[in-house]
Each structure stands twice: as structure tokens, then as C-alpha cells.
Amino acid sequence: ENGPCGSRVTDVEQVIDICHAVTEGNIPVSMIGYSLGGIIATNSVARLGSKLKGKLNCCVSISGGIxxxxxxxxxxxxxxxxxxxxxxxxxxxxxxxxxxxxxxxxxxxxxxxxxxxxxxxxxxxxxxxxxxxxxxxxxxxxxxxx
Structure with missing residues (x-):
């Protein structure tokens, strides 16, 4: 549960929430992932959906399978x-x-x-x-x- 797991999107959600809170919503937060990072990025956006509205500006996946x-x-x-x-x-x-x-x-x-x-x-x-x-x-x- 505490170890790394590419399928767990709650970690990504927490990081986005922290980045959004630290910038007080004044700086757009973007997520870019390559390879496994791209898989995690697209999976997070797909699973978290509207929870990211107003927090995540964009997501770019490079070589990340869907x-x-x-x-x-x-x-x-x-x-x-x-x-x-x-x-x-x-x-x-x-x-x-x-x-x-x-x-x-x-x-x-x-x-x-x-x-x-x-x-x-x-x-x-x-x-x-x-x-x-x-x-x-x-x-x-x-x-x-x-």
C-alpha cells in the first residue's frame, strides 16, 4: 500500500492537490509523463476526471500506453x-x-x-x-x- 504502484491514481491526485494549493491556483499545473509516467498520467486523468477540473491545466503523455x-x-x-x-x-x-x-x-x-x-x-x-x-x-x- 505504501510502496510504488503505477495503477494507484490517489498519489497523483494528492500531488496535484498540493501543487494547486501551494500556488493558490495562480499558476497552471500541468502533468507530463514519459513511458510508465505517461501511463500513470493518462490513467490518472481518465480515472479522476472531473475531480481535476480547475486544478490540472493539461496532461501530456509520451510513449504511455492507454x-x-x-x-x-x-x-x-x-x-x-x-x-x-x-x-x-x-x-x-x-x-x-x-x-x-x-x-x-x-x-x-x-x-x-x-x-x-x-x-x-x-x-x-x-x-x-x-x-x-x-x-x-x-x-x-x-x-x-x-
């Missing part, structure tokens, strides 16, 4: 960029974060066995946030989801 649940296992992504990003994510963030959270991944060798972002989402993010499957997590992460 239907993550349809695009999560493209072979080119799995083979090309996901292993590089997964390696850096494990090296710089996930190892310590998982230890501090107390979350115990089902696979005791998750650090060595997770090779892609899909693996990380399946083994770490989805179960640690209470999702039954990675697809459930991706549906909640998507701005357009049935």
Missing part, C-alpha cells in the same frame, strides 16, 4: 528493451525496495529469475498490490479498460 493490457507481451518489447530496463530497475530500485517492504515474492530467486518488465510486474508489482494476476494489474493501469 491499453496496457493489450500491449504487455509484444515480442519486440520482451526481447529488445524490457531486459535492459528490468536489469536497471532491479539494480537501482527493486532489491532494496522489496526488502524494506517485507513483501515475499513467490519465487525465492525472483531477483535472478525476473528478466523482463512483464516478469517484474507478474512477480512483484501485481501480487504486492493485491492483484490476482498481472492482467488484472494491467487493466487497472490502463486508461481505457473494459
Amino acid at each position: 491499453r496496457t493490457y493489450e500491449k504487455y507481451d509484444y515480442p519486440s518489447a520482451i526481447e529488445l528493451w524490457q531486459p535492459i530496463v528490468a536489469y536497471e530497475l532491479k539494480r537501482t530500485f527493486l532489491g532494496d525496495s522489496v526488502q524494506r517492504s517485507g513483501f515475499k515474492p513467490a519465487d525465492a530467486n525472483w531477483y535472478d529469475n525476473t528478466r523482463t518488465i512483464l516478469d517484474i510486474d507478474r512477480e512483484i508489482f501485481a501480487p504486492s498490490q493485491g492483484y490476482e494476476t498481472v492482467l488484472d494489474y494491467y487493466h487497472h493501469l490502463s486508461a481505457i479498460s473494459p
Whole structure:
């Protein structure tokens, strides 16, 4: 609940509220996201909708999918960029974060066995946030989801 979760839009809402309050509504607040940040930005606008009226001036999403649940296992992504990003994510963030959270991944060798972002989402993010499957997590992460 306190760890990072791309599908949780309440964090974004709180940041927008703080920015709006600090500027006393005098400076337009804009949200710009790239990649996962773009996914979070579009998902937040889609889910929060009218709650952002008068607080958020605009939202720009660069390389952020709106239907993550349809695009999560493209072979080119799995083979090309996901292993590089997964390696850096494990090296710089996930190892310590998982230890501090107390979350115990089902696979005791998750650090060595997770090779892609899909693996990380399946083994770490989805179960640690209470999702039954990675697809459930991706549906909640998507701005357009049935």
C-alpha cells in the first residue's frame, strides 16, 4: 500500500492537490509523463476526471500506453528493451525496495529469475498490490479498460 504502484491514481491526485494549493491556483499545473509516467498520467486523468477540473491545466503523455493490457507481451518489447530496463530497475530500485517492504515474492530467486518488465510486474508489482494476476494489474493501469 505504501510502496510504488503505477495503477494507484490517489498519489497523483494528492500531488496535484498540493501543487494547486501551494500556488493558490495562480499558476497552471500541468502533468507530463514519459513511458510508465505517461501511463500513470493518462490513467490518472481518465480515472479522476472531473475531480481535476480547475486544478490540472493539461496532461501530456509520451510513449504511455492507454491499453496496457493489450500491449504487455509484444515480442519486440520482451526481447529488445524490457531486459535492459528490468536489469536497471532491479539494480537501482527493486532489491532494496522489496526488502524494506517485507513483501515475499513467490519465487525465492525472483531477483535472478525476473528478466523482463512483464516478469517484474507478474512477480512483484501485481501480487504486492493485491492483484490476482498481472492482467488484472494491467487493466487497472490502463486508461481505457473494459
